[in-house]
Amino acid sequence: MMEKSVHSRRPTVNEVNEFLETASDFENPLELIREALSNSYDARAENVEIQIDELSDGRTRIRIKDDGVGMDADGLASFFDLGNSNKSNSIGYKGHGTKIYYKSDSVTVETVKDGSHYHAEMEQPWKRLNNHQLPEYQYQISPADEASFTKIEIVGFRSGDSFSSRKITYNRLDHYINWKTIGGSLAHRFDEDAHEMTISLELDDSLDRTQGTLSQSSRFKFPPKRTDFETTSDVDNLCKHYPKKILTVNVDGKEVQIEVVGFVAGKAAREELPTHGRHSSQFGVWLAKDHIKVERVNDVIGSDHEPSRFFFVANCQALELSANRETIRNKSDSVYSAVKAELRRFITRVTENEWYREYTEARRAAQQVRASASQSESIANRKQQLSLDGHKVPSNPPEVIASLAIYNETADSDIRVVDYEPGADANAILTVGEKLEAATLVVNLHEIFESELTVSELERIVCWSLGDLDVLCETARKGYFGHSIDFVTRGDQTSLVVDGEEVPIVELRSSLY
Amino acid sequence: MSDEVGEARVGELKTASMTLQTPHLLPVVNFYCGGTRNSLYGGGIFRTIKEFLSSHPETVHGRDYSEFFKGVMSSVAALTDFNITQERYLDYLGTPIRDRVEFSDFDGGLFVDSGGYKILQKGGLSGSNFDLNVSQKAVYGIQRAFGGDILVNLDSPLSPNDDYETRVQKTEQTAEYVREFLALTTREESRYLTIHGHNRTMIDRFLTTVEHTLNRPLKGTFDGFALGSLVPYKDDMGTLIEAVTAAKKELADRDLGDLPLHVFGISGRVLPLLVALGVDSFDSASYLHAAINGKYSTSLFDTVPLSQAIFDDCHCPVCETEALRSDMRGNTRYQKDVLGPVAVHNLAVQQFELKKIREVLQTGDQDRFRSYLEEMYRDRPASRKFAYRTINKTLEPYF
Numbered sequence: 001m002m003e004k005s006v007h008s009r010r011p012t013v014n015e016v017n018e019f020l021e022t023a024s025d026f027e028n029p030l031e032l033i034r035e036a037l038s039n040s041y042d043a044r045a046e047n048v049e050i051q052i053d054e055l056s057d058g059r060t061r062i063r064i065k066d067d068g069v070g071m072d073a074d075g076l077a078s079f080f081d082l083g084n085s086n087k088s089n090s091i092g093y094k095g096h097g098t099k100i101y102y103k104s105d106s107v108t109v110e111t112v113k114d115g116s117h118y119h120a121e122m123e124q125p126w127k128r129l130n131n132h133q134l135p136e137y138q139y140q141i142s143p144a145d146e147a148s149f150t151k152i153e154i155v156g157f158r159s160g161d162s163f164s165s166r167k168i169t170y171n172r173l174d175h176y177i178n179w180k181t182i183g184g185s186l187a188h189r190f191d192e193d194a195h196e197m198t199i200s201l202e203l204d205d206s207l208d209r210t211q212g213t214l215s216q217s218s219r220f221k222f223p224p225k226r227t228d229f230e231t232t233s234d235v236d237n238l239c240k241h242y243p244k245k246i247l248t249v250n251v252d253g254k255e256v257q258i259e260v261v262g263f264v265a266g267k268a269a270r271e272e273l274p275t276h277g278r279h280s281s282q283f284g285v286w287l288a289k290d291h292i293k294v295e296r297v298n299d300v301i302g303s304d305h306e307p308s309r310f311f312f313v314a315n316c317q318a319l320e321l322s323a324n325r326e327t328i329r330n331k332s333d334s335v336y337s338a339v340k341a342e343l344r345r346f347i348t349r350v351t352e353n354e355w356y357r358e359y360t361e362a363r364r365a366a367q368q369v370r371a372s373a374s375q376s377e378s379i380a381n382r383k384q385q386l387s388l389d390g391h392k393v394p395s396n397p398p399e400v401i402a403s404l405a406i407y408n409e410t411a412d413s414d415i416r417v418v419d420y421e422p423g424a425d426a427n428a429i430l431t432v433g434e435k436l437e438a439a440t441l442v443v444n445l446h447e448i449f450e451s452e453l454t455v456s457e458l459e460r461i462v463c464w465s466l467g468d469l470d471v472l473c474e475t476a477r478k479g480y481f482g483h484s485i486d487f488v489t490r491g492d493q494t495s496l497v498v499d500g501e502e503v504p505i506v507e508l509r510s511s512l513y
Numbered sequence: 514m515s516d517e518v519g520e521a522r523v524g525e526l527k528t529a530s531m532t533l534q535t536p537h538l539l540p541v542v543n544f545y546c547g548g549t550r551n552s553l554y555g556g557g558i559f560r561t562i563k564e565f566l567s568s569h570p571e572t573v574h575g576r577d578y579s580e581f582f583k584g585v586m587s588s589v590a591a592l593t594d595f596n597i598t599q600e601r602y603l604d605y606l607g608t609p610i611r612d613r614v615e616f617s618d619f620d621g622g623l624f625v626d627s628g629g630y631k632i633l634q635k636g637g638l639s640g641s642n643f644d645l646n647v648s649q650k651a652v653y654g655i656q657r658a659f660g661g662d663i664l665v666n667l668d669s670p671l672s673p674n675d676d677y678e679t680r681v682q683k684t685e686q687t688a689e690y691v692r693e694f695l696a697l698t699t700r701e702e703s704r705y706l707t708i709h710g711h712n713r714t715m716i717d718r719f720l721t722t723v724e725h726t727l728n729r730p731l732k733g734t735f736d737g738f739a740l741g742s743l744v745p746y747k748d749d750m751g752t753l754i755e756a757v758t759a760a761k762k763e764l765a766d767r768d769l770g771d772l773p774l775h776v777f778g779i780s781g782r783v784l785p786l787l788v789a790l791g792v793d794s795f796d797s798a799s800y801l802h803a804a805i806n807g808k809y810s811t812s813l814f815d816t817v818p819l820s821q822a823i824f825d826d827c828h829c830p831v832c833e834t835e836a837l838r839s840d841m842r843g844n845t846r847y848q849k850d851v852l853g854p855v856a857v858h859n860l861a862v863q864q865f866e867l868k869k870i871r872e873v874l875q876t877g878d879q880d881r882f883r884s885y886l887e888e889m890y891r892d893r894p895a896s897r898k899f900a901y902r903t904i905n906k907t908l909e910p911y912f
Contacts, residue, residue, distance in 0.1 A: 242912055345891060349911045352901035468677040474714040 020129050025324040026100040027160025034181040035100055036064040041182045043068025053204030059156040070113030070148035076120050080137055105156030117144035169208040178274035184220040186313050187291040189244050189261045222263050223272040232366040236266035251338045262312030283308045288315040295328055300343040314343055365481035372456045379438045382419055394464045397441040403508045411511045425453040446471035458503045465509045516875055518882045519907040520791040523874040528662040528703040531622035536788045538867050539586040539624055540860050541798035544610050547595030561853020568618040576830040581864045582621045586796035589655045590628025599643035609660025625661030627652045629668040649693035666694035668707040671742040684719050688726035705737040711756035716763045737773040744778040750899040753783055757790045782814045786903045788870055804856035813866045829861035883908050
């Protein structure tokens, strides 16, 4: 009988497959730019130059040069190794990002650090990996009296099917950098001394000939503040900044911090932002790591509000990213749900703020103005189409019309309904003597304000009764979508006064009873 | 007032015979429920409440419950619920509540509501062998006979379904009652004016109508105000906040903002917000109704079915008394003795919370009050937006 024995083995990693797997996470050459910018930022660079051109054989060449601290032999090793970053508290601490470079025909690194110049080359990394060989890199060291720098050159990057390097344009690259990379960082909102880089782009004419070079700061800019509004047309231009706020949540006994900053803005102000992809899909609440936007969580806004009015970035270092940094990995952790719950509270504070409530009112008023303009046109059309030549208490506008006929006999008046359109705010065109007038027929006058009908185009109101005087009084007190409202009585004629313009009211009940 | 934090205020409400710390919650206590002196005038669960209030030895088991009953709300309408005879009616009114031997241990303040809503709905006070026409004079007579510290006029509360004409009519009727109320009462009594309406216009019209009917300014006439007609909106926080805000603003505009404001019939989850808006006192029977429905309060907001209650988590005198815990587990002959202690526990939960609010307000520290409100509402999505709106209105706004 065999005796029981105990064995121990360490699991092994197939290095080639691991490199292939990691590099395969990346499809988009713009991600290569993102990784390079993060590395430059971590190297404390102040200037980064990116050049993209096409070689005569059609392959793309991407060159990135920064004036950061440079790399020595260990730095180079870390650059080429997988999961062996020498960074502990920076964007590229996982050591995965640079493996995107393996998806190419060649990688060349030239760097100066502490008086030494290093030149490293890796040939055919992608081909070798696919032949189940681990690519190697050679490097040379020589003395240098230059300031530190790093220059990386990638030739023949393999894009995924959905993306061709020929699609790289200034506009696209600029927006991508602003939106998805450290170039759109909001770190400076929380730390005024946060590092700033100038990023310069130069594309070969064959890719984009619309401009020579493009230069931008790594700091994401909000549209300028504009919080005062007087007229409804101001609303689209509004932009209220919400200064930095650090929210703290307790998750399983640990404190997690969320840094939030953002703005609420009208359409025109939002147009001033750079975007990546469809403009409207860029708004709402973003979760960020390293102050770089990762994923939107618009469900924290709640269904009462349109996400497109908001732009908030919530940075939380407790979030973990997927290998390609495109999504959040730890969504099943309690930290993710706690962060979202706290953001929900934060957005409620925003939406219950007096300014936001006034802004929402102003937007509704602006919609009224638009509706009024459209109504004015509609009334004109309807007028044009017309060639002029014991009482039941009405319960709907057609019954008001019937009462009007009786009123005409009793009050010796001649007001006739010549056109009636049930769905319209001004639902009737009247003839009053020779004149055509746009009117609203309602059972009770106060219903006009409760139903939020537009009043700016009205020439007369026909109602059975004035209705609820408290509603009328409250409307006069508060105003009506930016209009001043008043009621005046001269003799037995009551009028509604909209912004100083009198609209006569025919109250049928008072004449018939 | 001793401290103000934003609109909220903390202080003392003094009448000729009592002093209450504000903000204050007055539990509704029904002193007459049809029984005899020996049965503390009867009333099932109501009777058990009265036993707690009057320190009935077999009920309180040596503990003191007076801090929960420092001020109580009672209503003239209580008399309408029981088939009272004329003899018993006259006997009952013969001695003020606090002067009766059976309530000698109770020395709390008495706020006596006119019970207008209920009486007017029933059309009068109807006994088994007599009918009493409801008039301001009759109601005042009962309020005084009870020995009330704070009295309010008879009123005709508004219903959400009232149209404008009905509201005007009710307001005019109430104003007429107010005129009589002033003629009957004396300056030595604390006179509160009931206010009705839930927006600025309605409250403005109400106060104007009353002032016009009285033909004298409200200032110097009343000792406080009581906002009514809000019970139908008890679950509509938006309307409650608007109504209280409107009342506060109208009173301030009329230079009456320093006088205390009571809100009739509201407590529970909206209470901290009403305090934030500057309400000084409330009354509520919710502690009783929850118990009657078998609900045991675990906080100002939450209840659990009595069968699931864990008494160890509560440090109120009821839950700390083994005999009452046993009662609440159902080991009693009568249901009133199961639910009575539950009601007093529920009241204790509300009173403890209000005490905590007073303590926060006494620091005068706006940030602490804000943190308190934040903490109370942070995990209650339905109420949270109203809490944030109130904070924005009454304290330093968030942004």
